[in-house]
Amino acid sequence: MEGPGRALILGIETSCDETAAALVTDDGEIRANVVSSQADLHARYGGVVPEVASRRHLELVAPVVREALGEADATLDDVDRIAVTQGPGLIGALLVGLSAAKAIAWSRRLPLVPVDHLRGHVASLYLRPDPLEPPFLCLLASGGHTLLLDVRGYDDEHVLGTTLDDAAGEAFDKGARLLGLGYPGGRELDRLAREGDPAAYDFPVARVPGLDFSFSGLKTALLYATRDLSPEQLQARRADLAASYQRAIVRALVARVREAAEQSGARRVAVVGGVAANSELRASLPDAALAPLPLCTDNAAMIASAARFAHRLSYPAYLGLDAYASR
Numbered sequence: 001m002e003g004p005g006r007a008l009i010l011g012i013e014t015s016c017d018e019t020a021a022a023l024v025t026d027d028g029e030i031r032a033n034v035v036s037s038q039a040d041l042h043a044r045y046g047g048v049v050p051e052v053a054s055r056r057h058l059e060l061v062a063p064v065v066r067e068a069l070g071e072a073d074a075t076l077d078d079v080d081r082i083a084v085t086q087g088p089g090l091i092g093a094l095l096v097g098l099s100a101a102k103a104i105a106w107s108r109r110l111p112l113v114p115v116d117h118l119r120g121h122v123a124s125l126y127l128r129p130d131p132l133e134p135p136f137l138c139l140l141a142s143g144g145h146t147l148l149l150d151v152r153g154y155d156d157e158h159v160l161g162t163t164l165d166d167a168a169g170e171a172f173d174k175g176a177r178l179l180g181l182g183y184p185g186g187r188e189l190d191r192l193a194r195e196g197d198p199a200a201y202d203f204p205v206a207r208v209p210g211l212d213f214s215f216s217g218l219k220t221a222l223l224y225a226t227r228d229l230s231p232e233q234l235q236a237r238r239a240d241l242a243a244s245y246q247r248a249i250v251r252a253l254v255a256r257v258r259e260a261a262e263q264s265g266a267r268r269v270a271v272v273g274g275v276a277a278n279s280e281l282r283a284s285l286p287d288a289a290l291a292p293l294p295l296c297t298d299n300a301a302m303i304a305s306a307a308r309f310a311h312r313l314s315y316p317a318y319l320g321l322d323a324y325a326s327r
């Protein structure tokens, strides 16, 4: 392994309920990628509690950075810049990561690169061993966003479509909740769906104009299908409900991706974000470039990756930097 001397980017991500740190080389090799999820902490509330998340980030951010350095067999002497998620996300959670990044950068007089979380998701495709190069059409489907992006360059993307209500990941999570699968439920729903019949229920997906998405009606349809079932009946139909519900979400996503590819003439299609981990979605887009599984949900390797193509702020220009909750 080539050690010190090769510049490392330290990435920090705290926009939601994952405290994450990673070390990535300038040419996109991941040297360490540590993600500490708070999911268990929030599960009993059925969603992320912002204040609880901020406090936990505060406890975890230093140990997670230390762990990443240890995993990469590096010290801060090997780090040449700090990358950090500036937004969008939970403002208190973001501020913990941003303050930690500023403190580390300031103490070493290193440059800091503020990164947009959504650009970070796209940049999960730019890492080795199989980096993708723009241009491409990108579906970003996560817990908070569903976007169709025309990615023209590393720092140049245009929104072709977005959700008018719930995000795809949110639809998975709300569906999982109705099926008693806990939080966050996308992965569990994916697992349960494998045992069910996707044709058992016909869940409608709203057709909205243009290249936008709408998932809120689907969740209501699932609610109607489940609310009159006894607990025993629900148990017996759960896998079929999960499979049919997942099929409806995946079909809606895939249909829009195909339409957008046709309209824009894109030759390459890519999928990123937590929902990109979905097995049915992955199987439905066999020719697409898919974010590697460990890089679908939030992580800091993608943030460090995005920083490779973004403007760096030198000391002390970044000290006044603020986080932003939405784009």
Ligand SMILES: Nc1ncnc2c1ncn2[C@@H]1O[C@H](COP(=O)(O)OP(=O)(O)OP(=O)(O)O)[C@@H](O)[C@H]1O
Residues within 6 Å of the ligand: 015, 016, 088, 089, 117, 121, 141, 142, 143, 144, 145, 168, 169, 170, 172, 173, 184, 185, 186, 187, 190, 273, 274, 275, 277, 278, 279, 296, 297, 298
């Ligand atoms: N296998 C899966 N199938 C479907 N959904 C999944 C799967 N794995 C994870 N998810 C969903 O992905 C979402 C989390 O993704 P991610 O971490 O990218 O979102 P986020 O960071 O909370 O939102 P954003 O990036 O928009 O701020 C959750 O909604 C989760 O249920």
Ligand SMILES: [Mg+2]
Residues within 6 Å of the ligand: 117, 121, 142, 143, 297, 298
């Ligand atoms: Mg995310």
